[in-house]
Amino acid sequence: MRKNIVLIGMPGSGKTAIGKELAKKLNMSFVDMDEMIEAKEGKSITEIFKIGEKYFRNLETDCAEELRHKNSLVISAGGGIVKRKENIDYLKNNSIVVFINRHPDNIVNDVDIQKRPLLCNDINNVYKLYDERITLYKKYCDIEIINDREFIDIAEKIIQELIKTS
Numbered sequence: 145m146r147k148n149i150v151l152i153g154m155p156g157s158g159k160t161a162i163g164k165e166l167a168k169k170l171n172m173s174f175v176d177m178d179e180m181i182e183a184k185e186g187k188s189i190t191e192i193f194k195i196g197e198k199y200f201r202n203l204e205t206d207c208a209e210e211l212r213h214k215n216s217l218v219i220s221a222g223g224g225i226v227k228r229k230e231n232i233d234y235l236k237n238n239s240i241v242v243f244i245n246r247h248p249d250n251i252v253n254d255v256d257i258q259k260r261p262l263l264c265n266d267i268n269n270v271y272k273l274y275d276e277r278i279t280l281y282k283k284y285c286d287i288e289i290i291n292d293r294e295f296i297d298i299a300e301k302i303i304q305e306l307i308k309t310s
């Protein structure tokens with residue numbers, strides 16, 4: 145039985161790209177929390193946000209609670225997972241939390257704002273959100289990784305850090 149690895153970070157920081165690579169290298173399954181929520185609700189994240197952010201945040205907490213009972217997964221968390229400490233407490237029950245820190249200048253070049261209701265179709269909100277959340281991402285992670293190069297190298301760097309902390 146292996147602990148999960150949870151990737152946290154801003155939308156567009158590379159959680160999916162790096163997470164899939166990491167899962168492949170470690171022979172673990174990859175799970176995306178946003179996709180889990182979408183599948184359960186039968187609605188897109190944008191549609192769920194139209195019901196209300198609180199409604200979405202409750203689903204996100206339910207999902208974190210559910211994952212505390214699973215293992216051997218690489219999990220990409222939603223960008224706002226750090227907004228509730230209880231989410232982190234649930235996930236830390238059986239996971240190592242890795243913060244993928246990518247500079248907002250790089251994020252704005254890649255992120256699809258249509259799919260990210262909190263960015264409200266204004267790419268400059270990436271900077272605002274990064275400033276609001278950076279302290280939380282740093283506080284709640286076990287390992288911080290700067291995403292400033294190719295995914296494959298980042299996945300390898302995470303594995304080296306995991307070995308150091310184990």
Ligand SMILES: Nc1ncnc2c1ncn2[C@@H]1O[C@H](COP(=O)(O)OP(=O)(O)OP(=O)(O)O)[C@@H](O)[C@H]1O
Binds near residue numbers: 157295
């Ligand atoms: N190190 C990198 N080099 C090149 N492109 C990158 C890098 N990291 C991320 N990207 C690109 O940035 C985009 C966003 O990455 P990804 O979808 O993995 O982020 P995410 O954190 O999962 O975002 P979201 O929260 O929106 O799901 C993708 O197009 C990805 O290819």
Ligand SMILES: O=C(O)C1=C[C@@H](O)[C@@H](O)[C@H](O)C1
Binds near residue numbers: 155
């Ligand atoms: O940063 C956020 O608060 C969010 C990020 C996405 O992954 C989704 O979970 C949703 O759009 C909210």
Ligand SMILES: [Mg+2]
Binds near residue numbers: 159160161176220
């Ligand atoms: Mg993703």
